[in-house]
Amino acid sequence: MTPAELAEVVLSAAHAVFADRGLDSSALPGRTAVERPRNPEHGDYASTLALQLSKKVGVPPRELATALAEQLGRAPGVKSVEIAGPGFLNIRLDAAAAGQLARSIVEAGPAYGTGTALAGQKINLEFVSANPTGPVHIGGVRWAAVGDALSRLLRATGADVGTEYYFNDAGSQIDRFARSLLAAAKGEPAPEDGYGGAYIAEIATEVRSRRPDVLELGDAAAQEVFRVEGVELMFEEIRSSLRDFGVEFDTYFNEKDLHDRGELDHALARLREQGHLYEADGATWLRTTDFGDDKDRVLRKSNGEWTYFAADCAYYLDKRERGFDRVVIMLGADHHGYIGRMKAMSACFGDDPAVNLEILIGQLVNLVRDGQPVRMSKRAGTVVTLEDLVDAIGVDASRYALARYSSDSPIDIDVELWTRATRDNPVYYVQYVAARTASVGRNAAEVGLTRGDGEAFRPELLSHDKENDLLKALAEFPAVVATAAELREPHRVARYLEELAGAYHRFYDNCRILPRGEEEVTDLHRARLWLNDATRTVIANGLRLLGVSAPERM
Template identity: 85%
Template sequence: MTPAKLAEVVLAAARAVFSERDLDHAALPEAATVERPRNPEHGDYASTLALQLAKRVGLPPRELATALADQLGRTPGIKSVEIAGPGFLNIRLDAAAAGQLARVVVQAGREYGRGDRLAGDRMNLEFVSANPTGPVHIGGVRWAAVGDALSRVLRAAGAEVGTEYYFNDAGSQIDRFARSLLAAARGEPAPENGYVGAYIEEIAAEVVARRPEVLGLDDAAAREVFRVEGVALMFDQIRSSLSRFGVRFDTYFNEKDLHDRGELDLALARLRQEGHVFETEGATWLRTTDFGDDKDRVLRKSDGEWTYFAADCAYYLDKRERGFDRIVIMLGADHHGYIGRMKAMAACFGDDPDRNLEILIGQLVNLVRDGQPVRMSKRAGTVVTLEDLVEAIGVDAARYALARYSSDSPIDIDVELWTRATRDNPVYYVQYVAARTASVSRNAAEVGLTRGEPDAFRPELLDHEKENELLKALGEYPAVVASAAELREPHRIARYLEESVAQAYHRFYDNCRVLPLGDEEVTDLHRARLWLNDATRTVIANGLDLLGVSAPERM
């Protein structure tokens, strides 16, 4: 019996009690919840439903709990129900009901853990969006790992998600990039506030190879060539690097398109229609202070030039008009000040900023070896890049390391730890379980042990304490996925795999032999344990897939 099924049973018991006692069914919730108690001695699952309902219907909690316990005690698959404290229900399942979960998981396969908690939500998830003026640095790599994992988790919870990379190909930083390329091509020093590093020389050389006439053009014409060609080359490199990291976006959106299509004018007209635009000192402003911003924001300067904020407004409106109900933007630690103005901007469009816009802030990442920061990238000149991180610890370890921490916490990635083939390396610890379960399945096949037909599975044989612990851990997975999606915290998946499934499987493996010894006859217990072994691999593989990490069959 899965926790979700047990929750349905508890609610059905409450409905029966309410009917017997002629209580108001309107007081019943749409769904009940059951949780694993912290102390296993208190039972397999616990419910607080009696405490929640007692006050609504005017009954003492323990009286209602007693009625619920009596009703649940008559339910097949429930071994016992005990009442604790003021009205907690501690529920124990019989071995057959608990063991059925192994078959449920194996038969569901990749679908196990997927749900509909966020069904109906249309979400646009924007992350990374690094300027095309250099390689993706380690802060952007964190968002690549977390953002991609979050998109997978949200989809697993039933949301419709479009992932997006906002490609800033307009503005002063692009001008500095073009001037830096031109200087490199001419063998001149980088301009003030320009970009440096071997990658600038590489791109400049490639532009010259493609367009050899560029060196004979005047400065303005040459800069334009380097701007167009250089940005295209840089972004190709960024997209290629992210693809090798396992991150591919549904949409790559160019900022320049907003300008070329006149979308800033359309956004301004919409904001003006909503009544939040005003003119002063020759400039056009948005009165964001009406919605909690610390100051009003300029949309168009007195010289007619649009501001970055105006482009932000146009881009937000574009996303909303593409049918997305919720806009989620993932930003770096230096963007805290961005939240207030963006929330106010959404309100100026007539949206609910708490419903239609989410801004997630990620903290800094450091790559360290022996407690010291890893040297800066020679190619990028000033930062540790995606390639540096992958070269140091590999794609799987990098994705797992970046996704296993709450994104609002700074992290140090220790090269020595994340390349170690020991259990203190978190990704190795989890992937080792994936490989071990696969090895057990291969070895079982070699000795003629198969799971057999589903109808022949005898779940009641899985009555060992360590089998029960593993079953309960596997049963938590759908709720963990739903919680990770609702809270936008994919790190919950990683911690669950490490702290619940991997630990429980190692204890099961050490105490419950799956394969027959020597000439020992294959029994139904061996088959039942093979179901449980394979269910564990399913959950590990599904969870790792949500993080964009492989579940190896051999290590």
């Protein structure tokens, strides 16, 4: 019995109690939940439904809890119900009901853990969005891992998600990039405000191979060639490195398209219709202070040039007009001051910022070797890049390490730790369970042990304490996924997988799955194989949500 199924049993018991006592059934919720008690001695699950309902119907909580306990105690699969404190219900399942979960998980396969909590929501999720002026740095890599994991979580809970990469290919930073490429091609030092690193020389060389005549043009024309060709090359490199990292976007959106299609004028017109624009000092301003911003924002300068914020407004409106109900944007730590103006901008369009716009901030990441930060990339010159991180610890370890921590916490990634084939390496610890469960399956086949069909499964045999602990851990997975999606916290999945791995190791050490020598295969062996395979399913499903592989061998 899964927690969700038990919650339905509890709610059905409440309906029966209300009918027996003539209580107002409209006070009953449409759904309820059960939780695992912190102290296992208190039972398998706990419900606070009696406490929630007592005031609504005017019945003392312990009296209502007593009636619920009596009704619940008659339900199939419920071994006992105890009342604690002011009206908590502590529920114990019989072994058969608890063990049946193993079969449910195996038969559900990849679907186990998915749900519909966010069904009906259409979400645009933008992350990474690095400027095309250099390789993806380690801060952007964090968003690549976390953002991709979050997109998987949102989809697993029923949301319609569109992932998006915003390519800032317009503005002064692109001009500096083009000047840097031109200088490198001419063998000159990078401009004072330009970009350095070996990658600039590499791209400049590639542009010259495409356009051998480029240096014969005047500087202005040559710079334009380096701008167009260089941005294209850098963009393809960024896409390729992200693809190798396991991250693909549904949409790659170019800022330049906003300008070329007149989207900024369109946004300006919409904001004017809403009554939030004004002219001052020859410039066009958006009155964001009406919605809590610390100052009003210029959209068009007195010289007619657009500001970056004007493009942000146009891009937000474009997403909303494409039908997305909620726009989620992931930004780095240096963009914290950006939240107020973006929320105010959303309100200026007539939206509810609490519903239609969500901004997530990620903190800094450091790569550490021998206790010291790795500060310089051989190729980028000043930053650690995606390739540097992957070269140091690999794709799986990189994705797991970056998704394992809350995004609002700075993290140090220790090269020595994350390449170690020991239990203190979190990704190794979890992947080892994936490999061990697969190995058990292969060894079982060699000795003629199979699960058999579901009808022959005897879940009541899974009565050992360690089996029960593992079943409880497996039962938590759907709730972990739903909570991680709702709170935008993929690290909850990683931490859960580590707890599950620990529960499996303790089960494996105490409960022999395979028969020894000439020992006859029994129903207990088969039941434990079901539990082994259920664990393999959940580990694989959880790692898949993080974009990490579940190896069959290590």
